[in-house]
Amino acid sequence: MLRKILVVGAGKSTSYLLDYFIEHAEKENIHLAIGDINPDGVPKYLHDHPACTIFRFDVLDDDQRKKSIHDSDIVVSMLPAHFHILVAKECIASGKHLVTASYVSEEIKALHAKAKEKGLVFMNEVGLDPGIDHMSAMQIIDRIRSQGGKMLLFESFTGGLVAPESDTNLWNYKFTWNPRNVVLAGQGGAAKFIQEGTYKYIPYHKLFRRTEFFTIEGYGKFEGYANRDSLDYRKAYGLEDALTLYRGTMRRVGFSKAWNMFVQLGMTDDSYTIENSEGMSYREFVNLFLPYSPTDSVELKLRYYLKIDQDDIMWEKLLELNLFDAKKIISLKNATPAQILQKILEDSWTLEDTDKDMIVMYHKFGYELLGKKRQIDANMVVLGENRLHTAMAKTVGLPVAIATLLILNKKIKEPGVQIPIDKLVYQPILTELKNYGIHFKENEVPYLGYNPNSVAS
Amino acid sequence: MLRKILVVGAGKSTSYLLDYFIEHAEKENIHLAIGDINPDGVPKYLHDHPACTIFRFDVLDDDQRKKSIHDSDIVVSMLPAHFHILVAKECIASGKHLVTASYVSEEIKALHAKAKEKGLVFMNEVGLDPGIDHMSAMQIIDRIRSQGGKMLLFESFTGGLVAPESDTNLWNYKFTWNPRNVVLAGQGGAAKFIQEGTYKYIPYHKLFRRTEFFTIEGYGKFEGYANRDSLDYRKAYGLEDALTLYRGTMRRVGFSKAWNMFVQLGMTDDSYTIENSEGMSYREFVNLFLPYSPTDSVELKLRYYLKIDQDDIMWEKLLELNLFDAKKIISLKNATPAQILQKILEDSWTLEDTDKDMIVMYHKFGYELLGKKRQIDANMVVLGENRLHTAMAKTVGLPVAIATLLILNKKIKEPGVQIPIDKLVYQPILTELKNYGIHFKENEVPYLGYNPNSVAS
Numbered sequence: 001m002l003r004k005i006l007v008v009g010a011g012k013s014t015s016y017l018l019d020y021f022i023e024h025a026e027k028e029n030i031h032l033a034i035g036d037i038n039p040d041g042v043p044k045y046l047h048d049h050p051a052c053t054i055f056r057f058d059v060l061d062d063d064q065r066k067k068s069i070h071d072s073d074i075v076v077s078m079l080p081a082h083f084h085i086l087v088a089k090e091c092i093a094s095g096k097h098l099v100t101a102s103y104v105s106e107e108i109k110a111l112h113a114k115a116k117e118k119g120l121v122f123m124n125e126v127g128l129d130p131g132i133d134h135m136s137a138m139q140i141i142d143r144i145r146s147q148g149g150k151m152l153l154f155e156s157f158t159g160g161l162v163a164p165e166s167d168t169n170l171w172n173y174k175f176t177w178n179p180r181n182v183v184l185a186g187q188g189g190a191a192k193f194i195q196e197g198t199y200k201y202i203p204y205h206k207l208f209r210r211t212e213f214f215t216i217e218g219y220g221k222f223e224g225y226a227n228r229d230s231l232d233y234r235k236a237y238g239l240e241d242a243l244t245l246y247r248g249t250m251r252r253v254g255f256s257k258a259w260n261m262f263v264q265l266g267m268t269d270d271s272y273t274i275e276n277s278e279g280m281s282y283r284e285f286v287n288l289f290l291p292y293s294p295t296d297s298v299e300l301k302l303r304y305y306l307k308i309d310q311d312d313i314m315w316e317k318l319l320e321l322n323l324f325d326a327k328k329i330i331s332l333k334n335a336t337p338a339q340i341l342q343k344i345l346e347d348s349w350t351l352e353d354t355d356k357d358m359i360v361m362y363h364k365f366g367y368e369l370l371g372k373k374r375q376i377d378a379n380m381v382v383l384g385e386n387r388l389h390t391a392m393a394k395t396v397g398l399p400v401a402i403a404t405l406l407i408l409n410k411k412i413k414e415p416g417v418q419i420p421i422d423k424l425v426y427q428p429i430l431t432e433l434k435n436y437g438i439h440f441k442e443n444e445v446p447y448l449g450y451n452p453n454s455v456a457s
Numbered sequence: 458m459l460r461k462i463l464v465v466g467a468g469k470s471t472s473y474l475l476d477y478f479i480e481h482a483e484k485e486n487i488h489l490a491i492g493d494i495n496p497d498g499v500p501k502y503l504h505d506h507p508a509c510t511i512f513r514f515d516v517l518d519d520d521q522r523k524k525s526i527h528d529s530d531i532v533v534s535m536l537p538a539h540f541h542i543l544v545a546k547e548c549i550a551s552g553k554h555l556v557t558a559s560y561v562s563e564e565i566k567a568l569h570a571k572a573k574e575k576g577l578v579f580m581n582e583v584g585l586d587p588g589i590d591h592m593s594a595m596q597i598i599d600r601i602r603s604q605g606g607k608m609l610l611f612e613s614f615t616g617g618l619v620a621p622e623s624d625t626n627l628w629n630y631k632f633t634w635n636p637r638n639v640v641l642a643g644q645g646g647a648a649k650f651i652q653e654g655t656y657k658y659i660p661y662h663k664l665f666r667r668t669e670f671f672t673i674e675g676y677g678k679f680e681g682y683a684n685r686d687s688l689d690y691r692k693a694y695g696l697e698d699a700l701t702l703y704r705g706t707m708r709r710v711g712f713s714k715a716w717n718m719f720v721q722l723g724m725t726d727d728s729y730t731i732e733n734s735e736g737m738s739y740r741e742f743v744n745l746f747l748p749y750s751p752t753d754s755v756e757l758k759l760r761y762y763l764k765i766d767q768d769d770i771m772w773e774k775l776l777e778l779n780l781f782d783a784k785k786i787i788s789l790k791n792a793t794p795a796q797i798l799q800k801i802l803e804d805s806w807t808l809e810d811t812d813k814d815m816i817v818m819y820h821k822f823g824y825e826l827l828g829k830k831r832q833i834d835a836n837m838v839v840l841g842e843n844r845l846h847t848a849m850a851k852t853v854g855l856p857v858a859i860a861t862l863l864i865l866n867k868k869i870k871e872p873g874v875q876i877p878i879d880k881l882v883y884q885p886i887l888t889e890l891k892n893y894g895i896h897f898k899e900n901e902v903p904y905l906g907y908n909p910n911s912v913a914s
Contacts, residue, residue, distance in 0.1 A: 190726055190728070196751070201723055203721075203726060272646060276656075287655065289658055289660075294653070337658070
């Protein structure tokens with residue numbers, strides 16, 4: 001019998017997701033209904049494919065939402081996260097499984113009992129981060145535990161970066177995902193984590209000065225800054241007793257120090273709008289954040305304010321962005337500093353057609369086994385093919401697609417609202433991801449931790 | 458006929474306010490009803506005074522609120538600001554005037570038409586800051602305008618400080634008002650002002666590094682940091698065309714640079730609670746904000762993190778607060794960093810019985826008259842008598858009391874929700890304040906502005 005998968009939201013990030021279904025359509029007897037607010041944006045080969053129906057889908061249209069979900073066997077929502085709840089409620093009413101790559105919201109969590117009662121799998125956080133990070137970490141943590149090991153330390157970093165061959169600017173960075181999220185990264189509260197049993201809190205304005213470094217064989221050196229709340233993961237991963245728990249974002253070394261200049265100036269603030277932003281030049285924008293002077297140049301004021309030497313590479317990084325250009329105009333009405341900064345960065349950091357992106361994930365597991373402290377380092381590197389077939393789209397979309405087919409085929413069947421941390425869930429997904437080149441390299445290394453000799457300070 | 462004044466909220470800051478009414482009770486034929494949640498806190502001489510009735514008042518008790526207001530001729534609310542609306546609505550219903558020292562909230566503003574219709578004066582922002590700042594500034598601005606002058610610049614700074622004779626610590630500061638407000642000062646958004654026609658925005662983490670300096674004859678040098686939104690005052694003061702508008706808070710020179718250490722560390726954050734704060738030592742609290750190390754001391758880590766030399770006065774300021782004491786315990790459950798910092802500071806910055814406080818206000822007016830740029834500097838210094846009869850209580854309470862009597866005597870009669878920026882209001886209040894030693898010294902000085910020669914950068 002033909003099985004119907006409904007995918008709502010078919011933006012650029014869904015290329016691999018849709019291709020995976022198409023590839024399996026015949027063998028798995030699948031029909032794919034793809035609903036998007038802008039169906040013309042879906043590539044032509046999908047419009048032409050016999051296993052596909054593409055239609056304009058407006059999630060706010062109650063009748064259409066109801067009907068589309070009713071006509072399907074399983075629903076994949078790749079819509080912006082706040083729309084998931086509309087889809088999820090209809091899935092409960094219609095009795096359909098649901099798969100998303102987004103964080104479980106409180107609203108979605110509240111549907112757990114109903115989903116369970118109806119035997120529905122509501123799988124969330126099954127993309128890259130969250131997603132592959134959960135699965136790959138739990139696979140190694142479960143293995144360590146099954147050997148009798150006791151977890152001492154877990155650190156995890158993920159970065160969406162440019163591939164080495166496309167790494168052509170001084171920042172070693174281009175936008176490979178939503179630029180707005182990059183500009184706002186780290187805001188909304190202090191970063192919280194735990195190191196050797198000591199709680200640590202970093203305010204936003206210090207976040208990019210408290211980086212850690214690591215080397216990935218074949219790819220060189222990276223840095224990581226802390227994500228907002230690493231403590232949230234203690235319970236999900238069963239790491240309540242671990243002495244160190246730290247999750248972060250990866251960049252090439254030097255990015256954070258340079259990004260901190262924007263933070264210090266106040267350019268990443270998204271909480272207020274600038275008066276008269278529309279006709280303002282990039283230079284005038286910079287000057288908003290510097291003390292007034294009737295004579296000193298914007299350049300000198302900024303260097304003095306941030307204490308940068310004129311031959312410092314930090315300074316070169318700012319120049320590369322044309323930040324002091326008096327002719328480039330912002331052209332955004334009532335914009336926040338963060339929106340204006342995003343626009344300036346997009347001038348320089350947008351991927352070229354031939355540019356390739358790169359996803360890097362790095363886990364560090366410290367544990368004690370048979371009285372000895374040990375450490376496993378694991379890393380995953382995925383390279384994109386081009387500006388559309390990105391490593392980001394691949395690593396977000398494939399686990400979603402794989403999970404969907406596994407649920408459809410009743411290989412994943414435990415009902416309820418969940419994330420992929422159960423062995424029965426992550427094992428088959430990781431196995432299939434390996435066939436697509438998405439896998440981790442593991443190294444047993446000497447235990448380092450932060451305090452290998454238990455020295456007290 | 459006996460006139461009844463109802464004062465609700467009789468905390469420490471109301472000593473001068475109540476004394477003013479008592480002093481005028483006989484001549485003005487006043488009876489004073491003083492309602493407070495803790496009536497025992499009101500001084501004995503007021504309990505014994507024939508013109509006073511003191512009673513337990515709970516603003517949340519609807520019947521009591523209604524009855525008390527109904528029985529009065531005018532109401533003074535010195536309650537925490539968010540309670541004013543309950544009092545104000547009852548004043549509308551009962552047809553009574555209302556006086557407060559607080560900022561006009563949106564809810565209070567919404568009562569304007571009703572108050573006006575009923576002929577009721579709802580006078581707000583008639584304390585120190587807001588209050589004396591409005592009145593003294595508008596007096597000079599109105600005078601400049603009446604002479605045909607055009608306002609170019611207005612800057613205003615207020616500080617609640619310690620009197621020189623009580624200035625006994627390295628910070629040149631003690632708490633003379635609500636400590637919580639001091640710890641949270643400047644938070645909640647970037648500071649916004651305008652200098653020489655150029656908008657300027659300062660993020661919180663740079664606020665205390667962008668100070669201005671000024672000298673007050675007989676009292677030495679002070680510094681000022683920007684208040685949150687100076688632009689709000691453009692309309693109220695009729696300064697839409699002024700090139701410079703800047704309001705700020707005054708401290709002794711060096712305070713802001715030292716305070717910035719707490720900001721940088723993240724200790725002023727009030728948005729999250731620290732795990733296990735209760736049994737933590739001051740030293741452990743500091744260490745929460747520093748990188749982990751198995752060997753380095755908290756002291757060295759802090760000096761390195763904030764780039765302070767060991768012989769820097771900044772370092773001495775931290776030592777003076779016993780910040781690195783491993784035996785002093787926080788003893789606050791589930792406290793935010795800001796609450797813990799407040800507690801540590803209260804150990805050192807609480808006024809002694811004999812300590813005197815000091816209020817300093819400083820205005821700068823730049824204007825053009827007959828083709829010439831001119832400047833007036835005005836300042837007010839008020840010294841407290843002791844820990845209870847503070848300059849703060851005097852400068853907040855007296856203008857409230859004076860305004861109340863003027864309204865009662867129909868000297869101020871324009872109805873509606875208002876602040877004291879009309880000449881008919883501020884003139885009689887300022888005249889009476891002078892009798893109590895609260896007045897401004899004015900100096901005509903050469904125009905400085907920020908760009909006296911109109912040099913372009």
